[in-house]
Amino acid sequence: MSIHAFDDQLSELLPRLRRFALWLTRDLSSADDLVQSTMERALSTRAAKRDDGDLRAWLFRILYRQFLDARRRSQRYAWLLGRLREDDEPQWPSAERELLAQSALAAFEHLTPEQRSLLLWVTVEGLSYQEVADILEVPIGTVMSRLSRARQAMRRHGDGEQPTPSLRLLK
Amino acid sequence: MNTPPSEHDIHAYVDGRLEGAPREAVERYLARHPERAAEVRAWQHDAQRLRAAIGGTQLLPDNHALHPGVVRARRRQRRIARLSLAAAAVLCLGLGGVGGWQMRGMRSEAAVAPMADAMAAYRLVALDHAARPDVVPQRAGDMQAWLDAHFEHAARLPDLSSAGFHAVGGRLFATDQGPAAMVLYEDAAGHAISFYVRPPGPRNHLLPTGQRSDGGLMAQYWSGQGYNYAMVSRDDGADAQVAARARQQSI
Helix, strand or coil: CCHHHHHHHHHHHHHHHHHHHHHHHCCHHHHHHHHHHHHHHHHHHHHHHCCCCCHHHHHHHHHHHHHHHHHHHHHHHHHHHCCCCCCCCCCCCHHHHHHHHHHCCHHHHHCCHHHHHHHHHHHHCCCCHHHHHHHHCCCHHHHHHHHHHHHHHHHHHCCCCCCCCCHHHHC | CCCCCCHHHHHHHHCCCCCHHHHHHHHHHHHHCHHHHHHHHHHHHHHHHHHHHHCCCCCCCCCHHHCHHHHHHHHHHHHHHHHHHHHHHHHHHHHHHHHHHHHHHHHHHHHCCCCHHHHHHHHHHHHCCCCCCCECCCCCCHHHHHHHHHCCCCCCCCCCHHHCCEEEEEEEEEECCEEEEEEEEECCCCCEEEEEEECCCCCCCCCCCEEEEECCEEEEEEEECCEEEEEEEECCHHHHHHHHHHHHHHC
16 A cells, blocks of 8 residues: 555544544543544554554544553542542543534433443444454454444433433533 | 353343344243333433434534644654654763763872872972981992892882982881882982882773873883882983883883
8 A cells, every 4th residue: 555545544433433532531631632542543553563454443543542541541640649630620622522412412422431432443443343343353243232232321321312401502 | 041141141142242043042031021121221222312412523623633634744853853852862861971081080180190199299209308318328239239128129220320320318208008119219410210119090990101291290100910110210312311211111
């Protein structure tokens, strides 16, 4: 694959990567940082590693790994500082927040990053279960049980059909 | 059929990835289990809403920094910067190393000038006459015997008689490493040349052959048989040449 063709494919996938990163980090600038380091990693390891398989799944995998690493680092850092930012209010961009409020997808926000990733990969991106298993580095059976938990959590947190009051919008 | 479908089949059914017989099996099962069927329907509904809300939307403002070409260019720049940084580091290291080595040479020279004690002994005995020789030879061979009594296997005393110098006395000195000895030669004009022998040190190293001038005196030194030696003379041509020949004989 020529460099240009590869760059074109990357450009094409860029919006999806950013969207995924945004749902993962819930913060646009962290999301774009994540995407940027993913792009760098992708461009530097392409020649050595990638010739087959789904480019999208591979990129998601890089991005997700980087997210986990970054979170591990920041948790270590937070621990050093003696504070954990677990209950900080997520910094959604306003458009995303509006989207959440409108579509009654508040439940989605309450899921763990891994559950959000899982549902995005399977339902929105349409990755195969095997590809998801590869990204998470777990057996496919584990993917299935995690998917069940994610879907149940989505039900539990969601109030079904009723739209959530748009208080969140005014905040 | 009563066995519930596998988790895999249920999810595949929800995600519309199940075809044929397995799909029919799931449908049959759900038909008999309304609660499960309701859950599965809810899951399907959630999935549709998620797709509708998130899929296919592009709400994010363009970020130029993320484009592959830009990332590539930045990587290239960083690589160049890193390379030049590395080159600078190597250069600094090199300069530092050379500088450090020279500093070390300067420092050790300043700290322990080789055979400074030989020159001090010469001044004390030959110039200032502040110290008298311990032994004065009565016969040829006396000085060698005296020296051998204190230093085993040391170099032979040089014979300077061809230049008109004769041994006139010997004296022991104390050093941190043990006794040192000086044998003084004089010629008819009263010029003095000394032969000095001492244990190696400080830090126990033998000296390379070399010479050093200080305050009108010259020490020409060398090592052999486990000792350091020096011929000390006035720093003028003739006497220094005699001393140099003596060193030549002894090496």
